[in-house]
Every structure is written in C-alpha cells, then in structure tokens.
Amino acid sequence: MDNRFVYMDYNATTPLHPEVKKAMIADLEVYANASSMHESGRRARGRVEKSRKAVADLIGTRDPETIYFTSGGSESNNTVFAAMYEIGRKAGAGRRKIITTAIEHPCVLNSAIHLRDEGFPVVFIGVDSRGRIDLAALERELDPARSEGGPSLLVSVMAANNEIGTVEDIGRVAALARAAGAFFHTDATQAVGKMPVDVEAWDVDYLTMSCHKIYGPKGIGALYARNKAPLVPLIRGGHQEKGVRAGTYNNLGILGFGVAAEYARAELADYGRRVGGLRERLRAGIVGKVPQIRVNGHQREFLPNTLNVSFPGAEGEAILLSLDMEGIEVSTGSACASGSLEPSHVLMATGVGPELAHGSIRFSLGRGTTEEEVDYVLEKLPPIIARLRRMSTVAACVDVVGDNNEHSS
Amino acid sequence: MSDAFQWLYSDIVKEHFTNPKNVFDPDEEFRTDAEGVVGNIKCGDQMMFLLRIEEDRIADVRWKTYGCASAIASTSMLSEVIKGMPLREAYGIKPADIARKLGGLPENKIHCSVLGDKALRAAIDSWLEKHGRTGEFKGEDAMEICHCLNITDKDIEQAVKDGARSWGQLQEATKIGTVCGGCKVKAEELLHEFAHIYGD
Numbered sequence: 001m002d003n004r005f006v007y008m009d010y011n012a013t014t015p016l017h018p019e020v021k022k023a024m025i026a027d028l029e030v031y032a033n034a035s036s037m038h039e040s041g042r043r044a045r046g047r048v049e050k051s052r053k054a055v056a057d058l059i060g061t062r063d064p065e066t067i068y069f070t071s072g073g074s075e076s077n078n079t080v081f082a083a084m085y086e087i088g089r090k091a092g093a094g095r096r097k098i099i100t101t102a103i104e105h106p107c108v109l110n111s112a113i114h115l116r117d118e119g120f121p122v123v124f125i126g127v128d129s130r131g132r133i134d135l136a137a138l139e140r141e142l143d144p145a146r147s148e149g150g151p152s153l154l155v156s157v158m159a160a161n162n163e164i165g166t167v168e169d170i171g172r173v174a175a176l177a178r179a180a181g182a183f184f185h186t187d188a189t190q191a192v193g194k195m196p197v198d199v200e201a202w203d204v205d206y207l208t209m210s211c212h213k214i215y216g217p218k219g220i221g222a223l224y225a226r227n228k229a230p231l232v233p234l235i236r237g238g239h240q241e242k243g244v245r246a247g248t249y250n251n252l253g254i255l256g257f258g259v260a261a262e263y264a265r266a267e268l269a270d271y272g273r274r275v276g277g278l279r280e281r282l283r284a285g286i287v288g289k290v291p292q293i294r295v296n297g298h299q300r301e302f303l304p305n306t307l308n309v310s311f312p313g314a315e316g317e318a319i320l321l322s323l324d325m326e327g328i329e330v331s332t333g334s335a336c337a338s339g340s341l342e343p344s345h346v347l348m349a350t351g352v353g354p355e356l357a358h359g360s361i362r363f364s365l366g367r368g369t370t371e372e373e374v375d376y377v378l379e380k381l382p383p384i385i386a387r388l389r390r391m392s393t394v395a396a397c398v399d400v401v402g403d404n405n406e407h408s409s
Numbered sequence: 410m411s412d413a414f415q416w417l418y419s420d421i422v423k424e425h426f427t428n429p430k431n432v433f434d435p436d437e438e439f440r441t442d443a444e445g446v447v448g449n450i451k452c453g454d455q456m457m458f459l460l461r462i463e464e465d466r467i468a469d470v471r472w473k474t475y476g477c478a479s480a481i482a483s484t485s486m487l488s489e490v491i492k493g494m495p496l497r498e499a500y501g502i503k504p505a506d507i508a509r510k511l512g513g514l515p516e517n518k519i520h521c522s523v524l525g526d527k528a529l530r531a532a533i534d535s536w537l538e539k540h541g542r543t544g545e546f547k548g549e550d551a552m553e554i555c556h557c558l559n560i561t562d563k564d565i566e567q568a569v570k571d572g573a574r575s576w577g578q579l580q581e582a583t584k585i586g587t588v589c590g591g592c593k594v595k596a597e598e599l600l601h602e603f604a605h606i607y608g609d
Contacts, residue, residue, distance in 0.1 A: 315453060317477035318426075321417075325427065335453045336477035336521055343453065358453040391432045393446065393455045394475040 004327040006373045010213075010305060010366030011162050011190060012331060016256070017215035017367070023259045024217065024252055034249035035240060044251050051258025055222050058261040059188070059207060060198030063227065068241045069254055072221035073189040073210035074107040077156075079223055079234050079245070080185045080206045081111035084154045086232045088120055095181070097121040097149035099141050100156040101133050102349040103163075108156055108187055109345075121149030125157075129350050130298040131166030133157060138173065142180035152182035159191035159207075163333060163346040163362055164297035165306025167195065170202045178203065183229065189213055189221075193264035194303050195272065205229040211253065215367060216260030220253030267367075275365050276304035278374050282363060283307050285378040290385050294356055296347060305365040308333075310347075310356035314388035319361055322384040328377055333360040355394065418478060419512030425482035430489050433459060433471035441471075443539070445532030447559050448524045452587040454480045456528040458488075462536055465496050472528070476521065479514055483507045483522035487529065500533050500546040502526050503567070520584050527559050554596050557588035562599055569603035576600065 007015075016024070027047070032040035034048045049064070056064040070076045081098075088096040100112050102124045109124075116122035123141050126134050141147045142155070155177035160167045170186050177184035185206035191197050193214035199207050207224040211217060225231050225244075237246025264271075283295060286309055296308040311319060316334030323330055333344025335358060342348070343357035363377070418426070433439065442462040448455035454476035461469040470488045474480050487507050491499040504523045508514045514522055530546075537545050551561040560583050568582035576593070579585055579600055586593045 313475070315475055315477050315480075318481060321426065321478045325423075334477065336479070336518075354451045354453070358450070390435065391429065391473055391481070392475040393448075393457045393473045394450055 004376055006328045006376055007368065008363045008365060008373075008377065009329050009331050010369075011362065011364035013212050013218065014215045014366055015368065016217065017260055017263050019263055020216050020256050020259045024256045027252060027255050030251055030255075032251075034251055035238065044249070047251065047258070048249050048254050051254045051261070054258040054261040054265075055209070056224075058197070058265045059192065059209065059224055060196075060200050061224065066199075066224050066226060068223045068225060068231070068244050069250070069257070070221050070223055070245055071219055071250075072212070073105070073187065073208050075234065076208035076210075076221050076223035077105070077107045077185075077187055078111055079231065080154070080156070080208070081108075081115060082234050083230045083232045084183070085115060085118065085120075087230060088115070088153050089118065093153075095151045095153040097123070097141075097152040097182075098154050098156070099123045099125060099138065099152055099177075099182070101125045101127065101158065103127055103131060103133075103161055103346045104156070104158050105162060105187060105189065108158070112156070120153075123147075123149065127166075127349050129352065131161055131164050131296075131346070131350050132298060132301070133168055133173070135169075135172065135176070138176055142176060142182065152177070152180055154183045154185060155180075156185040156187070159186045159188040159197065160195065160303050161297070161346060162190045163344055164308045164350070165190075165303040165364075166298040167191070167301040167303060169301075170204070174203050190303060190306075193260075193268070193271075194275075194305055196268065199224055199226070211257040211260055214260045214264045217253050217256040220250055220257050222257070271367065272304045275367070275369065278365050278369050278371065279305060279307050279363075281371065282365070282374045282377065283309075285374065286381065289378060289382045294352065296350065296352065296356075296360060305369075307363045307365070308347075308360060309363070310352065310360045311385050311389075312355050312359050313392045313394050314359050314385050315392075316343075316359055316361060318388050319359070319384060322388070323361075323377075323380065326380045326384075328380060331362045331364075333362070334358045417515060418482070419514075421486075421510070421512045422478065422482040422514065425485040425511070426478045429481055429485035431470050431472060431485065431492070433457075433473050439469075439471050443532040443536035445528045445530065445535060447527045447531055448476075449557055449588045450475065452584060453477070454521065454524055456480070456484060456524040458525075458528040458532040460529075460532050460536065462496065467491050467494050467496065467499055472525075474524075476524070477518075479518040479521035480524065482511060483514070484525040484528075486510050487525040491529065496533055496536075497546055500530055502529070505571075517581075520581055523582075523584055524558075531559060554599065555583075555585045555588075555592040557591075558584055560585045560592075560596075565596060565599045566603050569600065569607050573600070574604055 032044040034044040052064040174184045183205045187208045189210045192209045210221040231244045294310040316332030317336040320332045335343040347357035441459045443460040446457045457473045459471040551563045573579045573582045
C-alpha cells in the first residue's frame with residue numbers, strides 16, 4: 001500500500017489513451033510536411049484531414065471545414081477574442097460589448113480584461129451558489145435598453161467548469177445571445193469527452209477544445225468556428241488552416257488528437273456511467289466519513305468525473321500535500337497553492353466565502369480510476385482532515401453538507 | 410515520492426509538516442501564561458501561540474495554526490527554537506531566521522511563514538502588558554500600520570531593505586493589507602518613503 005499512486009487530477013491533464021500512444025509511436029517517423037505536394041506530403045495531409053473529421057464527429061458537426069487546429073485551449077480562446085477585437089475596434093463599430101462570466105478559465109478572463117483595457121465594454125456575469133450563471137443578469141446585459149455598453153458583440157460562457165464541474169445550460173445561453181444578435185462562444189475544454197457536446201444542437205458560433213484533456217497529447221487543440229463566423233489569425237504566416245492559423249502542421253499531435261477524439265466518442269456513454277459511479281462512491285464515502293464538509297458545484301448538472309469538496313478548518317494546500325505523501329494527486333482552490341494571495345475565483349464567485357474556498361479540494365477522476373483507488377482515498381483522507389483540523393485555530397462550523405447525489409442523466 | 414516532494418519543500422519542512430512539534434493538544438492540560446493570535450481566515454492562515462513563561466524565559470510553548478504546509482512547518486520550527494529562550498531574544502526572531510533553519514522555503518511561500526513570529530510577539534506583548542511592562546521590547550516607536558495582521562512600520566522598512574519596491578512586492582513579503590486593505594494608503598506612503606531611503 002505504501003507505494004500506491006492514485007491520480008485524481010484528470011481535469012488538469014490526462015495520460016495518453018493506450019490506442020493514442022500506439023498510433024503516435026507508429027507514426028513517430030512520419031516527417032513529411034503536410035502542406036507538401038508530393039506523395040509523402042499528401043499522405044501526411046490525409047492523416048490531418050482524417051483527424052479533422054474525427055474531431056468534427058466528436059462535437060456533432062458534419063462539416064470538418066469548421067475545425068481549426070490550434071496549439072490548445074488557450075490559443076483557441078484567444079483566437080476568438082482576437083477576432084472580436086478586430087471587429088469591435090473598427091471606427092463606427094456599433095456592437096462592441098463583450099459578456100462573459102466570473103468563473104471562466106484565466107485565458108478567457110484575461111482575454112476579456114485585455115479587451116476592456118482596449119476600451120471595449122466588458123461584463124462578467126455572476127453565478128449562483130452552485131456555479132450556474134445568472135440568466136436574468138445575462139438577459140439584462142444583452143438588452144441595451146436595460147444595461148450599459150450598447151449592443152453585444154460576443155457572449156462567451158464555458159460549457160462546464162474545470163474546478164467545480166458545474167455544467168451550464170449552453171443551448172439556452174446560446175439562444176439568448178443569438179436573439180440579441182451577438183456571437184456566441186463556449187469554452188468546452190472540460191466538457192468534451194466527458195459529456196455529450198453538440199455544436200449544432202447548442203447552436204454555437206465558436207467552441208474551444210483541448211486534446212490533452214481527452215487522453216491525447218499536449219500542445220494541440222482546436223477551435224470550431226461555424227461557417228462564416230469571423231476569424232483573424234493570431235499567428236500570421238502560411239496558408240495552413242485557411243490562413244487562420246499559420247505554422248507547419250503538427251502531424252503527430254493532430255494524429256493523436258484524431259485517435260483520442262475517436263475513442264472519446266466511442267467510450268463516452270461508458271465513461272459517464274463508470275466514472276460517474278466512481279465519483280458517486282467517492283462523494284458518498286466522503287460525506288459518510290468526514291463530518292462538516294460541503295460538496296461544491298451543482299447537484300444535478302455536473303461533470304461525471306469532478307468532485308469538489310470543502311473541508312472547513314483544514315487548509316487546502318496542507319490537505320493536498322498530505323494526500324500527495326500518500327501517493328494521491330489532487331488539486332486545491334487554496335490561495336497558498338495558487339501562488340497568488342487569492343483563493344479560487346470560481347468558488348469565491350459562488351459566494352461560499354474564503355474559508356470554504358481555501359479548504360477546497362478537487363478530485364477529478366478519469367478512465368484509469370478504479371474502485372480500489374477510490375477506496376484507498378476514502379481510507380487516507382479522513383485521518384488527514386482530522387489531523388489538520390485538530391491543529392487548526394479555525395473550528396469547522398459549517399452546517400451545509402452537500403447532498404450531491406443525483407446524477408444529471 | 411520524497412524526491413518529487415523535495416523540489417517543493419526541504420526535508421526539514423516536510424518533517425515539521427508531518428510531525429509538527431509542540432502542537433497544542435485540545436485534550437492536554439497546558440498552563441498558559443500568555444496567548445497571541447494573529448492572521449485571518451480570509452487570507453488563508455491564522456496562528457495562535459500559547460506560552461508558559463518563567464523568569465522572563467519561555468519555559469514551554471504550544472501553538473495551533475490554520476494554514477498551509479509552510480505555515481505549519483515554520484510555526485513548528487519557531488516553537489522549537491524559542492523553547493527556553495529569553496523573552497527579549499524570542500521577541501526579535503524574524504521570519505527569515507526561521508526560513509533559514511528550515512533549509513529555505515520556495516520564494517512564493519515566504520509570505521506563508523510570516524505569521525508565526527507575529528503571533529509569538531503578540532503573546533509576549535500581552536504578557537508584558539499584564540505585568541505592567543507594556544511595550545518593553547518594542548523597537549523604538551514601532552507603529553502598527555496593518556491592524557488586521559499587526560504589521561508595523563518596522564516590518565515595512567525591513568521589507569523595503571529586502572528589496573520590496575511595489576505594493577505587490579510588499580504584500581508578497583509581509584501579507585500587508587490582504588485582509589481589509591484599509592492600511593493601503595498609509596502603507597504605500599511608507600513604502601515610497603523607505604524606497605527613497607534604501608532605493609538604488
């Protein structure tokens with residue numbers, strides 16, 4: 001038991017799917033430039049296009065031409081905001097307002113802040129105590145008669161939150177944005193591969209995804225942009241990706257992405273059932289074994305793999321490192337682990353207060369998680385919390401015990 | 410596992426984190442002559458020192474903390490260092506002394522270790538006050554600037570001497586103004602003043 005290694009940080013990144021690894025090793029020496037006209041180049045290009053199709057299939061579009069390969073989620077998100085900047089900065093642009101949420105990933109938050117610094121009206125919509133965005137506030141902000149900033153150019157709302165796992169009602173949000181004449185973007189980095197994602201049913205203009213969250217390699221991602229949705233290059237150069245994203249094709253990354261997408265699609269139903277069951281085993285176990293906790297995030301609309309729990313009285317980084325010494329790898333919303341002086345902006349936006357934010361731990365499960373691993377965590381966690389609470393100056397005094405036991409489907 | 414742990418914290422930090430010394434056990438009887446509490450849950454750590462004082466020496470010590478591994482380890486180390494120490498000497502201990510004894514702390518973790526010595530000084534101050542010796546060890550006219558974290562103008566001066574030049578760097582070094590922020594204007598004035606004195 002002493003050398004146990006339990007990885008429960010799949011929302012941070014995932015290991016390669018065995019089939020992805022196999023395919024990548026087999027293609028390691030395919031070096032041809034996928035833009036070259038000769039046979040090797042055409043063959044490499046064929047693989048790129050096959051991957052594009054697999055990625056399109058994974059997010060429910062029949063048109064692979066809507067998929068642009070990028071270096072990952074951050075680049076995809078930045079690309080959307082760069083396009084909005086180009087449209088909104090033009091003299092006489094009537095639509096300039098950018099609406100996003102308080103719980104986005106830093107690459108969206110900072111892109112929005114950048115536009116605000118450039119003089120765009122930018123609004124961050126709040127969320128309720130479970131992380132669901134305030135739709136009434138969104139409707140108000142979309143209505144120039146009832147809010148500042150004029151007509152909206154872009155609404156960007158993440159599909160599922162990386163920290164607390166709350167899933168937003170993207171179809172509804174997209175419809176509101178569309179009715180107001182704004183473009184709609186969703187960062188689906190955490191949603192893809194964990195829940196059904198369908199750009200056509202959701203009716204979105206842009207969707208961001210990242211490969212390394214779905215058991216593929218790092219350094220590759222994609223942006224879905226509906227036909228005719230405006231795009232400008234972040235990286236200028238050659239004609240790759242229809243001139244939207246220059247740079248020699250990352251053959252191996254794209255190949256890995258394609259295989260990862262195929263398996264994510266094929267295994268989705270099984271993933272939801274199996275990983276969701278393990279998450280529930282972990283949740284019920286923690287609720288049963290550790291007094292005075294709060295299960296964060298939404299109680300029905302949540303990612304099947306994500307469990308965020310606050311342990312008031314114990315500090316998150318101390319919990320994380322104690323678990324780490326037992327071979328259990330998780331993450332925390334504590335300020336001490338973030339390198340800043342602020343705890344998780346997501347938990348703070350849900351209004352739980354600093355004590356619950358500092359004492360929060362995110363367990364994110366995945367394909368590799370087993371029942372034995374969950375039980376091992378349930379064995380090691382309670383004494384760690386008890387030890388830290390015993391030496392703590394802060395008495396755990398939280399009545400809210402999250403009864404997060406209903407599944408979304 | 411230990412190899413991976415090492416890059417984040419020294420073995421000494423790890424030892425004091427996993428087996429902290431002199432932690433107050435709620436079930437034990439500990440005669441307390443002086444108590445000091447500083448910090449605030451809002452910024453993620455809080456520290457309490459309990460002292461037994463005999464003939465102006467710290468005869469025994471207990472502590473509790475709500476904080477990260479650095480906070481726990483540095484408080485534990487501090488409690489070991491001050492046992493048996495004359496009050497006046499203990500009063501002068503600085504976070505840097507403790508960090509050094511711990512074999513160093515990661516740069517971004519220094520601010521997690523600044524509360525222990527403050528809680529200790531708060532305990533000693535309260536004891537001096539109780540014995541009609543109010544402020545006996547305080548530096549000449551140290552003035553409290555940040556009332557949430559008991560940070561004085563001396564602390565700001567020291568931080569500037571150590572290189573802090575901006576509000577952010579001052580916060581990194583002292584945690585000043587991370588609770589209510591009410592001291593920011595006064596603290597920034599002092600920051601500029603000391604930066605002018607010690608600046609390059």
